[in-house]
Amino acid sequence: MIIGLPKEIKNNENRVALTPGGVAEFIKNGHTVYVQATAGEGSGFSDEEYALAGATILPTIEEVYGIAEMIVKVKEPIDQEYNLIKEGQLLFTYFHFASYEPLTHAMIQRKATCLAYETVELKDRSLPLLVPMSEVAGRMAPQEGAKYLEKPLKGRGILLGGVPGVKPANVLVLGGGIVGTQAAKISAGFGANVTIMDISLKRLRELDDIMPANVTTVMSNHYNIKEAIKTADLIIGAVLIPGAKAPHLITREMLKDMRPGTVLVDVAVDQGGCIETCKPTTHENPTFIIDDVVHYCVANMPGAVPYTSTLALTNATLPYALLLANKGWKQACQERDELRLGLNVVDGKVVYPGVAEAFGLPLTDVAEVLA
Ligand SMILES: NC(=O)c1ccc[n+]([C@@H]2O[C@H](COP(=O)([O-])OP(=O)(O)OC[C@H]3O[C@@H](n4cnc5c(N)ncnc54)[C@H](O)[C@@H]3O)[C@@H](O)[C@H]2O)c1
Numbered sequence: 001m002i003i004g005l006p007k008e009i010k011n012n013e014n015r016v017a018l019t020p021g022g023v024a025e026f027i028k029n030g031h032t033v034y035v036q037a038t039a040g041e042g043s044g045f046s047d048e049e050y051a052l053a054g055a056t057i058l059p060t061i062e063e064v065y066g067i068a069e070m071i072v073k074v075k076e077p078i079d080q081e082y083n084l085i086k087e088g089q090l091l092f093t094y095f096h097f098a099s100y101e102p103l104t105h106a107m108i109q110r111k112a113t114c115l116a117y118e119t120v121e122l123k124d125r126s127l128p129l130l131v132p133m134s135e136v137a138g139r140m141a142p143q144e145g146a147k148y149l150e151k152p153l154k155g156r157g158i159l160l161g162g163v164p165g166v167k168p169a170n171v172l173v174l175g176g177g178i179v180g181t182q183a184a185k186i187s188a189g190f191g192a193n194v195t196i197m198d199i200s201l202k203r204l205r206e207l208d209d210i211m212p213a214n215v216t217t218v219m220s221n222h223y224n225i226k227e228a229i230k231t232a233d234l235i236i237g238a239v240l241i242p243g244a245k246a247p248h249l250i251t252r253e254m255l256k257d258m259r260p261g262t263v264l265v266d267v268a269v270d271q272g273g274c275i276e277t278c279k280p281t282t283h284e285n286p287t288f289i290i291d292d293v294v295h296y297c298v299a300n301m302p303g304a305v306p307y308t309s310t311l312a313l314t315n316a317t318l319p320y321a322l323l324l325a326n327k328g329w330k331q332a333c334q335e336r337d338e339l340r341l342g343l344n345v346v347d348g349k350v351v352y353p354g355v356a357e358a359f360g361l362p363l364t365d366v367a368e369v370l371a
Helices: 020-028 047-052 061-067 101-109 131-148 178-190 201-210 222-228 252-257 267-271 306-327 329-335 353-359 366-370
Strands: 002-005 032-036 056-058 070-072 090-093 113-116 170-174 193-198 215-219 234-237 263-266 287-290 293-296 343-346
Touching: 002 061, 020 032, 020 047, 020 306, 032 047, 032 061, 047 056, 056 061, 070 306, 090 306, 101 343, 101 353, 113 329, 131 178, 131 234, 131 263, 131 267, 131 293, 131 306, 170 178, 170 222, 178 193, 178 215, 178 234, 178 267, 193 201, 193 222, 201 215, 215 222, 222 252, 234 267, 263 267, 306 329, 329 366, 343 366
Parallel strands: 002 032, 002 070, 032 056, 070 090, 090 113, 170 193, 170 234, 193 215, 234 263, 263 293
Antiparallel strands: 113 343, 287 293
């Protein structure tokens, strides 16, 4: 198969969908890979490294889209890319269709075949191509929180780990899933006094077994949250209710119960946030202050660490991308349920119920397009 790796052109997106190591795997499997010049630059991979791995470097994005049967990307195509997509071309990337109607219409109109990272789903309902980014954001949250707790950045001026003779900071993590677990682990590693809350008792039991002694598990409810925020220095929001907006566990009213300089890192901001006063911010301007409480609400946290994020993402995507190339997308989707669930649009027909429902579009049975 002919694989195309374009450079991401979405604002501030420095990740790339294949590393030189990934290219080498495709070449080993008998495929051809075209890489747009400087595609890997933002993640620290040079054109020379891709060329050494066996790729052909093309100067423009038009040439990459023009020659490839499968395009591998990180972010959804943006307006300038729509017209580059060829009928029947396979696009393997994050799409998040339901959040942007024009993208859906563009893919239908271009008669593209879109396999979305975010809907590839395993039998246990986990999302293997979303997990790595949650891991990155979870591990980043205490790092960012620690930074904004510094006085010059308007925080309380407390060191997460304290020092001998001085108490460490209190970190409250709301949600004990992928993000919350990683956030608690790193906070604990810093030496902070960590409390992690979840509504799942089963999850709290698991966390209690695996977390170090400076992590306490507590049932998430309004009373417990209201108590904990009074003494928390850093609060990390990491809840998720699949398919729904995050619940506002901390309301505007509750900010008054916090100490001045408390830092909130609402990782769940991409689902509306679990702190009422959070609204999405960017890496250029990550924080704002309300009632002396610092709010960090960057919606694409992994974008700040493209080297780590690219490797984490491609570790998860590469085996699937190889399957698609080796078997062809149809056979790969017939053989692997999780990949079939990734199909959102096939030859311009919407096959994913959530996307059809979101925009009132006709739904084609996926079995029909795979027949
Ligand atoms: N900002 C970013 O850059 C970024 C990056 C990755 C993920 N995220 C977001 O982070 C959020 C968490 O993702 P995840 O992968 O950890 O999800 P997850 O499903 O692994 O974990 C969510 C947890 O929240 C718990 N929960 C639900 N309601 C709760 C409540 N009322 N109180 C406490 N806990 C509750 C669930 O039981 C579950 O354990 C999602 O919104 C995700 O989109 C953001």
